[in-house]
Amino acid sequence: MTTNKHREPEPEEGERLMNYGKEKIGIYRTYASPLENVRTIPESSFDGRDNTLLGLDVRVRLEGDKFFKNFKEADNTDLVATDTMKNFVQYQLGEYDGATVEGFLDFTGREFLDQYPQIEAIQLSADQIPFDELDVPTDDGDFEPSDLVFRVSQNESGFGEVYLTRGDDGPQIEEQNSGITDMQLVKVKGSSFTDYVQDEHTTLPEREDRTLYISMDVFWTYEDPEDCLGEEPQRYVAPEQVRDITHVMFDEIYSQSIQDLIYQVGLRVLERFPQLESVNFEANNQTWIAVREEIDGDEDVRVLREPARPTGYQQFSMDRDDLEEQ
Numbered sequence: 001m002t003t004n005k006h007r008e009p010e011p012e013e014g015e016r017l018m019n020y021g022k023e024k025i026g027i028y029r030t031y032a033s034p035l036e037n038v039r040t041i042p043e044s045s046f047d048g049r050d051n052t053l054l055g056l057d058v059r060v061r062l063e064g065d066k067f068f069k070n071f072k073e074a075d076n077t078d079l080v081a082t083d084t085m086k087n088f089v090q091y092q093l094g095e096y097d098g099a100t101v102e103g104f105l106d107f108t109g110r111e112f113l114d115q116y117p118q119i120e121a122i123q124l125s126a127d128q129i130p131f132d133e134l135d136v137p138t139d140d141g142d143f144e145p146s147d148l149v150f151r152v153s154q155n156e157s158g159f160g161e162v163y164l165t166r167g168d169d170g171p172q173i174e175e176q177n178s179g180i181t182d183m184q185l186v187k188v189k190g191s192s193f194t195d196y197v198q199d200e201h202t203t204l205p206e207r208e209d210r211t212l213y214i215s216m217d218v219f220w221t222y223e224d225p226e227d228c229l230g231e232e233p234q235r236y237v238a239p240e241q242v243r244d245i246t247h248v249m250f251d252e253i254y255s256q257s258i259q260d261l262i263y264q265v266g267l268r269v270l271e272r273f274p275q276l277e278s279v280n281f282e283a284n285n286q287t288w289i290a291v292r293e294e295i296d297g298d299e300d301v302r303v304l305r306e307p308a309r310p311t312g313y314q315q316f317s318m319d320r321d322d323l324e325e326q
């Protein structure tokens with residue numbers, strides 16, 4: 001399945017596909033700059049992050065006509081070894097003094113373009129490697145997050161991507177994509193799925209109420225790509241905020257389908273963040289199968305089991321026109 005994650009710049013008509021790079025560059029930075037002064041929204045308590053421990057899984061993708069001879073003529077002149085790219089990215093994480101994934105990618109991309117004139121365009125992407133805060137007791141009997149110890153997390157993670165080209169006034173962000181990936185959410189009751197096509201191939205029973213388990217990625221683009229950098233924190237959209245909107249909407253609405261839930265989340269994200277141009281979704285249905293639909297006459301009490309493969313998925317994109325139609 002194609003995904004909404006990497007915005008693969010299409011070769012122009014008559015042009016070939018040609019790029020190369022390095023992926024799965026895992027890097028960690030302690031005491032990066034904190035993210036502060038983000039605009040808060042009603043769905044989320046998120047108002048910033050310390051960035052005491054920042055983990056990234058980075059992908060680099062270079063483009064440039066000078067690299068053609070590397071393929072065609074076995075001539076490695078101008079070829080930047082992908083191993084060098086890895087070292088370059090790792091070094092720059094120590095140089096970056098901002099607070100966002102996208103800001104780091106933009107900073108590193110500009111350094112690449114500066115160092116290697118043969119690069120015409122560069123795409124940099126990163127998944128944030130998530131860590132959770134852990135509460136420790138304070139002297140007055142409360143609990144607060146430890147400054148030092150973090151839990152390695154299997155939970156959702158932030159995503160960023162920038163595509164930089166050389167403009168008349170120097171490097172420019174031609175495209176960007178930001179996101180939160182791998183949210184895994186279960187709603188125990190309060191979701192239905194009915195009224196779909198019934199024919200000789202349909203075996204799925206209609207459900208007025210089901211225990212719904214979804215995994216979801218949400219991506220967004222800004223009207224002004226520069227806003228993704230977080231240099232003006234009030235215009236930055238933190239992945240944590242979109243994560244929180246998603247689970248708040250899941251909690252709030254009695255969805256008729258995953259499609260319905262996606263649409264409601266998209267509207268809310270566009271409403272809260274007028275600086276965004278589009279919101280893009282990718283969802284997977286992981287809903288468990290009920291083996292006991294009610295226990296002692298109580299329909300809320302169920303026993304469920306893992307679903308068999310295959311799994312359903314939904315992809316959907318929305319922009320400001322969807323909000324205006326409301």
Ligand SMILES: O=c1[nH]c(=O)c2[nH]c(=O)[nH]c2[nH]1
Pocket residue numbers: 193204256257258259285312
């Ligand atoms: O929310 C859902 N959307 C579907 O398109 C679908 N198809 C299916 O079998 N179950 C579900 N659930």
